[in-house]
Amino acid sequence: MTAEKALRLGTRRSKLAMAQSGHVAEAVRQLTGREVELVEITTYGDTSREHLAQIGGTGVFVTALRDALARGEVDFAVHSLKDLPTAQPEELALAAVPVREDPRDVLIARDGLKFTDLPAGARIGTGSPRRMAQLNAYARSHGMRIETVPIRGNIDTRIGFVEKGELDAVVLAAAGLSRTGRSEEVTEFLPTDMILPAPGQGALAVECAAEQRELVAMLAELDDPFTRVAVTAERSLLAALEAGCSAPVGALADLLVDGQIVKEMRLRGAVGSTDGSELVQLSTTGPVPSSDDEALALGRELAAEMLAKGAAGLMGERAR
Numbered sequence: 386m387t388a389e390k391a392l393r394l395g396t397r398r399s400k401l402a403m404a405q406s407g408h409v410a411e412a413v414r415q416l417t418g419r420e421v422e423l424v425e426i427t428t429y430g431d432t433s434r435e436h437l438a439q440i441g442g443t444g445v446f447v448t449a450l451r452d453a454l455a456r457g458e459v460d461f462a463v464h465s466l467k468d469l470p471t472a473q474p475e476e477l478a479l480a481a482v483p484v485r486e487d488p489r490d491v492l493i494a495r496d497g498l499k500f501t502d503l504p505a506g507a508r509i510g511t512g513s514p515r516r517m518a519q520l521n522a523y524a525r526s527h528g529m530r531i532e533t534v535p536i537r538g539n540i541d542t543r544i545g546f547v548e549k550g551e552l553d554a555v556v557l558a559a560a561g562l563s564r565t566g567r568s569e570e571v572t573e574f575l576p577t578d579m580i581l582p583a584p585g586q587g588a589l590a591v592e593c594a595a596e597q598r599e600l601v602a603m604l605a606e607l608d609d610p611f612t613r614v615a616v617t618a619e620r621s622l623l624a625a626l627e628a629g630c631s632a633p634v635g636a637l638a639d640l641l642v643d644g645q646i647v648k649e650m651r652l653r654g655a656v657g658s659t660d661g662s663e664l665v666q667l668s669t670t671g672p673v674p675s676s677d678d679e680a681l682a683l684g685r686e687l688a689a690e691m692l693a694k695g696a697a698g699l700m701g702e703r704a705r
């Protein structure tokens with residue numbers, strides 16, 4: 386890492402990945418005055434639609450960027466934190482978790498409809514077992530009849546199903562839409578008491594080789610301590626449930642504030658069957674964790690309570 390050399394930021398080529406990497410690249414330039422060069426990493430998953438549809442994507446993309454880091458082809462990489470496996474490889478440092486965007490899921494529906502205005506039998510596209518479980522559970526308990534339809538693809542593809550009239554609505558992450566400049570298409574920001582986001586949703590992970598001490602320290606300046614403890618607690622819950630990123634698990638840690646004063650942190654978790662017939666949803670509140678260890682403990686505690694209420698039986702295929 387000589388002073389004059391540009392830092393190489395490895396990125397996938399999707400619009401979302403380019404937007405996220407561009408955002409972090411700019412922050413690093415501001416912070417250090419160093420040049421940052423985006424290095425596009427093309428993976429099999431990026432070029433083959435068919436393959437993507439079969440495997441769901443995320444793991445292979447994270448892996449390709451990590452391989453480029455390991456080979457020294459790039460200096461650092463940016464991932465959507467919710468796509469990262471919960472176990473952090475020793476040789477890689479999670480150098481920064483920048484300030485989180487809106488963690489909520491959103492609805493993009495035809496004719497500007499809100500969720501509760503959807504007609505009986507409305508077809509809602511989502512490939513996420515977590516979204517299916519919670520939306521179906523909400524519909525059941527509110528006397529609504531909906532049909533969740535499994536879809537996959539990038540943001541454009543998914544919104545396309547509504548634009549082409551093939552589906553009544555799709556559910557996506559607010560953060561992905563704001564980062565790609567499509568927030569105005571949102572018809573409703575879904576409340577978190579209707580649907581909890583994926584652990585880490587809306588947050589980014591900045592990763593580099595752990596042995597690059599100087600770089601780790603420099604990137605750490607982008608870290609937001611609250612976002613870090615929040616996503617650490619959420620991911621600890623996911624790990625303690627022995628669930629992977631494709632499990633029907635939602636989690637969100639947020640601050641309870643009284644006026645300007647931060648009082649406590651609340652961690653909520655949900656796991657359900659994809660048809661919504663069963664849902665275990667619990668919450669715990671305590672002092673804001675002052676270390677990663679405290680945040681990890683909070684996640685484990687809530688997981689234990691959820692497991693005692695039957696969460697294990699709802700995990701489905703326990704992939705990863």
Ligand SMILES: NCc1[nH]cc(CCC(=O)O)c1CC(=O)O
Nearest residue numbers: 465468557558560561586587588
């Ligand atoms: N699963 C794919 C994925 N990974 C990260 C985001 C959005 C950005 C984020 O949540 O940080 C998305 C799209 C989506 O779920 O709508």
